[in-house]
Amino acid sequence: MRGEAWTGDDREHNDACHERWLRALNRSTDQPGYRDGWFDEQCGGCRFWVALSGEMGRDWGVCTRSDSAFDGRARFEHDGCELFALRTDGSFG
Structure with a gap:
């Protein structure tokens, strides 16, 4: 795909990323x-969570809280940390 912009909408690639990234969860409801x-x-309801674009953005985003250990890292929307800050508009994801 040289010269073409990556859209992120490759199901096989996205599924592989999803499975690989799930291994880095901080919290899991089944633990x-x-x-x-x-x-x-959960991350998806935190004001510092920014969703990725494309298909991956349905479940994944990036933490932007500077004092979080997860700042700048892809996070599953249902993960979380002790620095959660509720969105003032009540939205999720």
């Missing part, structure tokens, strides 16, 4: 010790 309070503090 022992997952607290109920974390359900409302």
